[in-house]
Amino acid sequence: xxxxxxxxxxxxxxxxxxxxxxxxxxxxxxxxxxxxxxxxxxxxxxxxxxxxxxxxxxxxxxxxxxxxxxxxxxxxxxxxxxxxxxxxxxxxxxxxxxxxxxxxxxxxxxxxxxxxxxxxxxxxxxxxxxxxxxxxxxxxxxxxxxxxxxxxxxxxxxxxxxxxxxxxxxxxxxxxxxxxxxxxxxxxxxxxxxxxxxxxxxxxxxxxxxxxxxxxxxxxxxxxxxxxxxxxxxxxxxxxxxxxxxxxxxxxxxxxxxxxxxxxxxxxxxxxxxxxxxxxxxxxxxxxxxxxxxxxxxxxxxxxxxxxxxxxxxxxxxxxxxxxxxxxxxxxxxxxxxxxxxxxxxxxxxxxxxxxxxxxxxxxxxxxxxxxxxxxxxxxxxxxxxxxxxxxxxxxxxxx
Numbered sequence: 001x002x003x004x005x006x007x008x009x010x011x012x013x014x015x016x017x018x019x020x021x022x023x024x025x026x027x028x029x030x031x032x033x034x035x036x037x038x039x040x041x042x043x044x045x046x047x048x049x050x051x052x053x054x055x056x057x058x059x060x061x062x063x064x065x066x067x068x069x070x071x072x073x074x075x076x077x078x079x080x081x082x083x084x085x086x087x088x089x090x091x092x093x094x095x096x097x098x099x100x101x102x103x104x105x106x107x108x109x110x111x112x113x114x115x116x117x118x119x120x121x122x123x124x125x126x127x128x129x130x131x132x133x134x135x136x137x138x139x140x141x142x143x144x145x146x147x148x149x150x151x152x153x154x155x156x157x158x159x160x161x162x163x164x165x166x167x168x169x170x171x172x173x174x175x176x177x178x179x180x181x182x183x184x185x186x187x188x189x190x191x192x193x194x195x196x197x198x199x200x201x202x203x204x205x206x207x208x209x210x211x212x213x214x215x216x217x218x219x220x221x222x223x224x225x226x227x228x229x230x231x232x233x234x235x236x237x238x239x240x241x242x243x244x245x246x247x248x249x250x251x252x253x254x255x256x257x258x259x260x261x262x263x264x265x266x267x268x269x270x271x272x273x274x275x276x277x278x279x280x281x282x283x284x285x286x287x288x289x290x291x292x293x294x295x296x297x298x299x300x301x302x303x304x305x306x307x308x309x310x311x312x313x314x315x316x317x318x319x320x321x322x323x324x325x326x327x328x329x330x331x332x333x334x335x336x337x338x339x340x341x342x343x344x345x346x347x348x349x350x351x352x353x354x355x356x357x358x359x360x361x362x363x364x365x366x367x368x369x370x371x372x373x374x375x376x377x378x379x380x381x382x383x384x385x386x387x388x389x390x391x392x393x394x395x396x397x398x399x400x
Contacts, residue, residue, distance in 0.1 A: 007193050009128045013139050015191030016128075017146030018184040019080050019121035023114030025150015025254070026177050027087040028056055031107075032233045033158040033250065037170045039234070042098055046231070046366070050354030053230045054347050055104040057222075059111020061343030066112075067119035068336070076127075077192045080120030084185050086113025088178060095174035121188075124195050137269075141261035144312050151254030151308075153180050155247050163243030208337060210387050211325070214274050215341040217380030218318055221281055222345025224373030225311045227353035227366060228288045235363045239295045249304050256308030264313035268320045274384025276317040281378030284310040289371040292364060315342075325387040349373070 031052060039049045063083065070079050090110030094103060122143060129139040157180065158173050165172055208215065236249050256263075268276045287307030290299050322334040349370070357366035 009132055009139055012128055012191045013125045013142045016121040016125045017143050018188050019084050019117040020146035021150035022084050022181045022184050023087050023117040025147040026154050026181055027110045027114050029151055029229055030154035030177055032230055034170045034173045036234045036237045037162050041168045046357040047351055047354035050350035052103060052107045053350035056107040056111040057346035059108035060115040063112035063115025064119055064339045067116050076120040076123040079116050083113045083116030083120055088181055088185060091174055091178040095171045127195055144261055144316055145258045148254045148257030152251050155250030155254055159243040159246040213380050213384040217377040218338055219341040219345040220373050220377030221314055222342040223349035224370045226346045226349040227370035230350045231363055231366055252301055252304040253308035256305045257312050260309045260313040263309045268317050273386040274381035277381035278378045280310050280313045280317055281381055285371055285374040285378055288374055
């Protein structure tokens with residue numbers, strides 16, 4: 001029998017963080033690095049380009065919703081590993097075709113795989129962290145470093161390959177992303193050691209009306225943040241930024257995202273109700289709005305740093321809200337509701353932003369829409385009060 005104590009939990013959760021590194025940091029977000037070249041080579045509008053992230057978001061929502069049932073049947077380990085394997089297949093398909101329908105299908109299955117992989121890894125990480133109550137918050141925070149790692153790895157490689165090979169080299173970019181993800185996928189099972197299958201069969205009904213402001217805010221946030229992440233590299237490129245500037249901008253977002261648990265942990269721990277969500281959402285709004293004030297390089301870097309540090313901390317703040325305001329048997333249901341709201345926002349955001357950009361023939365107009373959606377989300381979160389159950393002393397504090 002293999003005992004979990006032989007494997008440091010921090011290292012195991014860092015291995016589990018490779019799931020969102022591939023499923024989110026690369027499969028979802030790295031498309032932004034290839035979008036300008038694909039759009040130019042394939043003759044797309046910005047709305048058409050936005051569809052590839054919309055279909056990815058649809059797939060992610062489908063995967064996230066299916067994950068609970070699939071984990072009950074097959075276990076979290078199998079679902080996490082197979083989900084990330086699906087992501088790799090989607091990257092390969094994207095490298096092999098320029099047909100819009102096939103690309104959207106590939107992005108959809110990549111989203112499904114990302115949703116399955118992330119939730120499967122999160123179930124295992126929660127199981128590991130619960131064995132170490134004094135370090136639970138720190139251990140769970142390690143899982144949120146994964147997307148930032150994927151952003152960094154893609155940012156230090158793809159822009160230079162596209163620049164050196166010239167226009168129309170986006171298929172090589174997809175192949176490079178596949179090569180980056182393959183060893184990460186193979187290393188993922190190191191996070192499974194000494195854990196159980198992760199099956200769960202607990203289902204508890206949940207009343208949604210008391211948390212409606214948070215659900216609305218999270219949906220608006222999902223629409224706003226994904227629009228920024230989809231089109232900001234195109235914005236940097238149109239402003240004259242070459243491969244080096246694009247790489248630095250993207251890497252700053254990634255490193256800042258990896259540091260977000262440190263930057264925002266105190267805010268998440270102390271703020272009540274939707275306060276942490278609103279504060280961090282406002283910071284994300286400011287980060288997204290800075291390029292509208294100036295396209296100078298220092299301002300763009302400040303935007304990348306502030307936005308990068310905040311956008312995944314918003315996700316962490318919703319988990320914190322759920323854990324503080326619901327009994328444990330309702331956590332999975334409440335998080336599922338949050339996932340649906342967030343997913344719906346991510347579905348709408350890229351196409352809506354692309355349509356507005358096409359309408360005004362100006363990327364700044366789409367960025368302005370992104371900032372407006374983020375601000376509206378933060379204001380909605382501000383209206384979320386602590387739920388009555390939170391004052392009854394039954395609930396445990398949330399990890400940050």
